[in-house]
Amino acid sequence: MAKRALVTGGAGLIGSHIADLFVREGWEVRVLDNLEPQTHRRGKPRWINERAEFVQGDMRDRDTLAAALDKIDIVFHEAAYGGYMPEIAKYVHVNSLGTAQMLEIIRERNLPIKKIVAASSQAVYSEGAGECPQHGVVFPPVRPVEQLRKGDWQVHCPICGVITKSVATPEHAPVGGETVYGLTKVDQEKLVLLWGKQIGIPTVALRYSCTYGPRQSMFNPYTGVIAIFCTRLLNNLPPVLYEDGEQTRDFSFVEDIARANLLAADSDKLDGQAVNVGSGCGTPIREIAEIISAALKIEIASVARGEFRPGEMRHLTSDTTKMNAIGYKPQVDLAEGIQRYIDWIKAQSDVRDYFSEAENILKSKGIIHRVEVMNA
Numbered sequence: 001m002a003k004r005a006l007v008t009g010g011a012g013l014i015g016s017h018i019a020d021l022f023v024r025e026g027w028e029v030r031v032l033d034n035l036e037p038q039t040h041r042r043g044k045p046r047w048i049n050e051r052a053e054f055v056q057g058d059m060r061d062r063d064t065l066a067a068a069l070d071k072i073d074i075v076f077h078e079a080a081y082g083g084y085m086p087e088i089a090k091y092v093h094v095n096s097l098g099t100a101q102m103l104e105i106i107r108e109r110n111l112p113i114k115k116i117v118a119a120s121s122q123a124v125y126s127e128g129a130g131e132c133p134q135h136g137v138v139f140p141p142v143r144p145v146e147q148l149r150k151g152d153w154q155v156h157c158p159i160c161g162v163i164t165k166s167v168a169t170p171e172h173a174p175v176g177g178e179t180v181y182g183l184t185k186v187d188q189e190k191l192v193l194l195w196g197k198q199i200g201i202p203t204v205a206l207r208y209s210c211t212y213g214p215r216q217s218m219f220n221p222y223t224g225v226i227a228i229f230c231t232r233l234l235n236n237l238p239p240v241l242y243e244d245g246e247q248t249r250d251f252s253f254v255e256d257i258a259r260a261n262l263l264a265a266d267s268d269k270l271d272g273q274a275v276n277v278g279s280g281c282g283t284p285i286r287e288i289a290e291i292i293s294a295a296l297k298i299e300i301a302s303v304a305r306g307e308f309r310p311g312e313m314r315h316l317t318s319d320t321t322k323m324n325a326i327g328y329k330p331q332v333d334l335a336e337g338i339q340r341y342i343d344w345i346k347a348q349s350d351v352r353d354y355f356s357e358a359e360n361i362l363k364s365k366g367i368i369h370r371v372e373v374m375n376a
């Protein structure tokens with residue numbers, strides 16, 4: 001079995017937990033991370049595993065990448081620029097080009113990499129699967145902006161137009177990417193899978209659901225709803241819900257996601273595939289705000305102001321049949337996971353709200369929209 005792992009983005013939420021798990025499993029682990037300032041406003045985090053080799057460097061830098069890949073058996077590719085920021089070129093540069101460059105270096109230098117497990121995302125889907133009473137399971141396209149402007153948040157059957165019921169989304173659902181971030185996650189998984197087949201290196205793309213847990217950046221107001229709601233409430237500010245707050249997401253605790261990486265590394269059953277990793281349960285975002293407010297004992301109701309982000313899906317619950325077949329079973333439920341995040345964030349100093357400022361930026365850049373007519 002392979003014994004030397006490179007974890008790109010290994011200072012971040014998921015990467016740092018993958019690094020910890022593989023160190024515990026007896027692997028030699030190298031972390032490559034540029035400590036993206038948006039995520040790491042206070043510099044190098046304390047949690048980078050002391051038994052891992054830490055390389056501060058950028059996925060966009062060829063020489064750094066080549067050095068980081070030296071004498072590595074398996075790559076866990078977690079580094080990415082994420083969220084809803086307005087920087088189009090940076091997403092493409094870091095996520096798409098960074099991945100392409102890594103693959104190119106492996107081929108050019110004939111590096112003896114035995115496997116690549118790449119972080120993809122549920123953001124590759126357009127809308128989650130829906131069920132129509134007449135047409136069964138359907139895969140609706142992204143909801144048009146004109147529909148959202150009218151305050152109609154529902155997902156309609158693409159054939160007859162009735163409102164669909166959200167059902168678990170399987171991997172064969174159409175993949176598009178309706179945000180720039182989503183588009184680059186499609187790029188990443190397609191590049192890795194396609195290239196792996198051409199070159200004969202086993203590759204897997206794991207489409208993570210919304211992942212949260214200790215170490216999730218409390219500085220990044222553009223991504224991570226649980227972290228954002230916690231920092232809002234701890235600053236006595238209301239969590240802001242987009243749409244009506246009834247949209248649902250599938251949440252995964254970060255340690256479960258790290259275990260999914262271990263399973264994918266150890267098995268060859270998922271090779272060449274994009275595979276969902278999630279809990280299989282959908283939770284409304286409004287409920288997330290309520291759970292956090294109750295756990296923090298800060299009674300501030302969330303607000304929904306008729307705002308929405310075009311391209312954002314209404315419901316997404318992952319069909320995890322494939323992942324479960326290799327022994328995946330989430331071990332930390334939402335209540336326990338949120339409590340563990342709260343315990344962690346309460347132990348951090350100076351928890352500030354960065355959301356208000358970010359919100360203004362997103363509004364001025366046209367990323368957050370508002371309904372024209374509010375629904376009664």
Ligand SMILES: NC(=O)c1ccc[n+]([C@@H]2O[C@H](COP(=O)([O-])OP(=O)(O)OC[C@H]3O[C@@H](n4cnc5c(N)ncnc54)[C@H](O)[C@@H]3O)[C@@H](O)[C@H]2O)c1
Pocket residue numbers: 008009010011012013014015032033034035036039040057058059060077078079080081082094098119120121122207208209210211212216217
């Ligand atoms: N957290 C989620 O909900 C979620 C869901 C689906 C997919 N993912 C994917 O999982 C991966 C890890 O996400 P995360 O939640 O741990 O995010 P994170 O922001 O906590 O970690 C990403 C890490 O990558 C590093 N990084 C960013 N740009 C880099 C660059 N140019 N060079 C080197 N390092 C760079 C950052 O400094 C950070 O430490 C990403 O690929 C992300 O797209 C995350």
Ligand SMILES: [Zn+2]
Pocket residue numbers: 132133134135136157158159160161162
């Ligand atoms: Zn129908």
